[in-house]
Amino acid sequence: xxxxxxxxxxxxxxxxxxxxxxxxxxxxxxxxxxxxxxxxxxxxxxxxxxxxxxxxxxxxxxxxxxxxxxxxxxxxxxxxxxxxxxxxxxxxxxxxxxxxxxxxxxxxxxxxxxxxxxxxxxx
Numbered sequence: 001x002x003x004x005x006x007x008x009x010x011x012x013x014x015x016x017x018x019x020x021x022x023x024x025x026x027x028x029x030x031x032x033x034x035x036x037x038x039x040x041x042x043x044x045x046x047x048x049x050x051x052x053x054x055x056x057x058x059x060x061x062x063x064x065x066x067x068x069x070x071x072x073x074x075x076x077x078x079x080x081x082x083x084x085x086x087x088x089x090x091x092x093x094x095x096x097x098x099x100x101x102x103x104x105x106x107x108x109x110x111x112x113x114x115x116x117x118x119x120x121x122x123x
Contacts, residue, residue, distance in 0.1 A: 038058070
């Protein structure tokens with residue numbers, strides 16, 4: 001699924017916040033060009049402030065998604081992946097991005113996100 005507007009992405013975020021029990025968080029979603037993502041080679045980012053229960057999620061604009069990618073772009077999976085990071089935020093703030101722990105956490109988060117979206121789509 002590709003969100004065609006910020007509004008559509010924000011509505012999907014609200015739905016997933018309820019499913020993931022994150023309703024008490026203020027989460028803003030933005031669809032951003034690659035240069036505005038803050039990281040290379042990523043489809044989404046999540047920046048949070050734990051003390052205020054606030055987060056900014058950025059989803060990659062389809063214009064910048066690589067045409068030769070092995071897996072097609074799916075905003076919904078990326079959205080769920082980034083929201084899941086909020087649950088793990090207290091444990092991951094100090095992880096080095098190249099550490100085995102961080103890599104394992106990213107892989108698990110991605111698989112959980114894909115599974116949750118698949119379950120929703122099969123409802």
